[in-house]
Amino acid sequence: MADSRALPKYLQLKREILGxxxxxxxxxxxxxxxxxxxxxxxxMSRQTVRQTFGELEQEGRIHRVQGKGTFVSGPxxxxxxxxxxxxxxxxxxxxxxxxxxxxxxxxxxxxQSQYGVLSELQLRxxxxxxxxxxxxxxxxxxxxADSPLSAASHRPAPVDxxxxxxxxxxxxxxxxxxxxxxxxxxxxxxxxxxxxxxTDNDKTKERESLxxxxxxxxxxLILEPTRSAEGNPNSSLYLALDYKRIPYVMINxxxxxxxxxxxxxxxxxxTYKATEHLIALGHRRIAGFFKTDDxxxxxxxxxxxxxxxxxxxPLLPEGVVQYTTATKDSWPEQAAAAMLGDAAAGPTAIVCxxxxxxxxxxxxxxxxxxxxxxxxxxxxxxxxxxxxxTEVKLTTLxxxxxxxxxxxxxxxxxxxxxxxxxSREYVYEPELILRGSTSEPRG
Numbered sequence: 001m002a003d004s005r006a007l008p009k010y011l012q013l014k015r016e017i018l019g020x021x022x023x024x025x026x027x028x029x030x031x032x033x034x035x036x037x038x039x040x041x042x043x044m045s046r047q048t049v050r051q052t053f054g055e056l057e058q059e060g061r062i063h064r065v066q067g068k069g070t071f072v073s074g075p076x077x078x079x080x081x082x083x084x085x086x087x088x089x090x091x092x093x094x095x096x097x098x099x100x101x102x103x104x105x106x107x108x109x110x111x112q113s114q115y116g117v118l119s120e121l122q123l124r125x126x127x128x129x130x131x132x133x134x135x136x137x138x139x140x141x142x143x144x145a146d147s148p149l150s151a152a153s154h155r156p157a158p159v160d161x162x163x164x165x166x167x168x169x170x171x172x173x174x175x176x177x178x179x180x181x182x183x184x185x186x187x188x189x190x191x192x193x194x195x196x197x198x199t200d201n202d203k204t205k206e207r208e209s210l211x212x213x214x215x216x217x218x219x220x221l222i223l224e225p226t227r228s229a230e231g232n233p234n235s236s237l238y239l240a241l242d243y244k245r246i247p248y249v250m251i252n253x254x255x256x257x258x259x260x261x262x263x264x265x266x267x268x269x270x271t272y273k274a275t276e277h278l279i280a281l282g283h284r285r286i287a288g289f290f291k292t293d294d295x296x297x298x299x300x301x302x303x304x305x306x307x308x309x310x311x312x313x314p315l316l317p318e319g320v321v322q323y324t325t326a327t328k329d330s331w332p333e334q335a336a337a338a339m340l341g342d343a344a345a346g347p348t349a350i351v352c353x354x355x356x357x358x359x360x361x362x363x364x365x366x367x368x369x370x371x372x373x374x375x376x377x378x379x380x381x382x383x384x385x386x387x388x389x390t391e392v393k394l395t396t397l398x399x400x401x402x403x404x405x406x407x408x409x410x411x412x413x414x415x416x417x418x419x420x421x422x423s424r425e426y427v428y429e430p431e432l433i434l435r436g437s438t439s440e441p442r443g
Contacts, residue, residue, distance in 0.1 A: 009044050010052045012042075163194075164183075164192050165194075165196075167198070167213070168224045169224050174386075175401050179405040180405060182404065186410055201226055203233055203234065206226040222412055231255075238258065247416060249408050250263075251263050256295070260424075262425050264426075266430060267297075270300065271301070278351070282441050286308070286313075286319065287349070288321070288350070289353055291322075291354075333360065337364055337367070349376065349438070354381045356382075361378065373392075377441070381430075382396065382399040395434050395438040398431045403428075
């Protein structure tokens with residue numbers, strides 16, 4: 001290949017193959033060298049070759065036949081961008097088709113102006129030609145990372161590479177390894193490749209993760225929204241996925257304005273059951289601790305307050321503690337310590353956002369000189385492994401974890417393969433697991 005080291009390797013190979021086609025080295029119907037042969041010849045990975053083939057196939061220069069190989073196609077497809085009164089437009093045209101958008105000979109100038117054609121750019125082989133000032137401005141806007149018309153957004157997933165991206169808020173903590181393990185096993189059994197990334201529940205990192213994955217030859221995505229109760233500043237990237245027809249499935253929750261398939265737990269029903277259990281034991285002073293920057297926490301708070309309302313039990317005036325990702329490491333313990341310092345008016349039971357918080361509050365309860373469940377009952381959520389890892393075994397609500405990951409993988413494979421889903425929403429009903437952290441209140 002010619003010295004073009006400034007270009008990514010897949011573009012260097014693309015330029016080389018286009019040169020072969022223009023020179024007639026390979027003509028329509030000819031079988032192309034295999035991915036392995038090209039990788040060996042040019043000292044690059046097969047993944048790089050696949051990316052090159054994917055772009056050429058998207059442009060109509062080649063096509064693949066299952067079990068036979070890759071072949072040169074017929075008339076070349078060219079991507080045409082048009083600037084008109086509505087902004088930058090895109091359409092696909094074949095080289096041998098008449099262009100309906102070209103100004104026609106004899107058409108009055110004012111009619112051409114009303115028609116809206118300012119200029120047209122054909123992208124193929126050598127790149128742009130006759131770039132007008134209007135086009136420079138429009139292409140500059142389209143080149144932004146969050147534009148669905150950017151170069152990155154038109155990079156296709158090669159047909160024979162089925163890569164699934166998985167974006168979770170965390171990877172190695174709490175229940176997330178189980179979710180990932182379930183998805184990975186299901187994808188591997190179907191011959192799919194998985195790329196995993198996490199956001200640390202940070203919206204900037206969510207954007208970075210999406211941008212990174214969209215530079216991959218991506219076939220689909222499984223995502224957990226980041227701080228879903230605080231809106232979706234990265235909506236342009238999700239619109240770009242829609243624009244590129246890359247399917248995605250959300251787990252645990254989905255952003256409020258979106259209608260993509262989602263697999264989640266009935267969080268409201270879970271905390272309703274937990275609170276109802278405590279009320280049935282005789283507790284009337286019940287505190288709730290909820291992380292409210294995600295919709296799971298908001299729904300768990302809703303279940304907690306709903307059970308109080310339905311059973312006619314008034315909430316403690318200071319009985320609901322809300323915290324966020326930014327305050328989760330300190331505020332819940334501080335609030336609990338303040339509550340437990342008032343033995344007469346403090347809570348006799350606590351419902352927690354999850355098991356992780358419940359285990360942390362066990363130390364706060366011990367520091368206050370209280371015992372679980374003799375002096376204070378506590379309920380978690382998610383039935384994480386740490387729920388049974390302490391001397392007090394937590395009463396908790398189930399979370400499907402591994403099954404959720406596997407189901408999400410099955411859904412995304414179905415969408416990629418064009419099979420309909422039975423529903424666009426699957427909701428697990430959590431079950432209350434009774435262990436040793438709840439009992440009747442003293443006295």
